[in-house]
Amino acid sequence: MNTHAERFIGSVRRELLDNFIIFSYNQLFSLLKKYVFYYNNMRPHQGIGQQTPEGYNPVTKGKIVKIPVLGGLWNHYTRVAA
Numbered sequence: 001m002n003t004h005a006e007r008f009i010g011s012v013r014r015e016l017l018d019n020f021i022i023f024s025y026n027q028l029f030s031l032l033k034k035y036v037f038y039y040n041n042m043r044p045h046q047g048i049g050q051q052t053p054e055g056y057n058p059v060t061k062g063k064i065v066k067i068p069v070l071g072g073l074w075n076h077y078t079r080v081a082a
Contacts, residue, residue: 042076
C-alpha cells in the first residue's frame with residue numbers, strides 16, 4: 001500500500017501543489033477536495049486502460065462542453081444533452 005500512497009502524493013505534488021501558492025489551511029483543503037474529485041472522476045489512469053477509477057459511461061450525442069478544473073489549470077471535456 002505504501003507504493004500507492006507515494007504515487008498519489010507525488011501526483012498531488014506535481015499536478016496541484018507545484019501550480020499554486022498556498023496561503024491557508026482552508027485553501028489547501030478546498031484545493032485537495034477538488035483535486036481528489038478530479039483524480040477519481042475525470043482524470044484517465046494509464047494503469048487501468050485510460051479509464052477513471054469511478055468508471056465512465058460514454059455519451060455519443062450532444063454538444064461538447066469544456067469544464068474548467070481547479071480554476072482552469074486543466075479542462076475536462078464532456079457532452080451534454082441537446
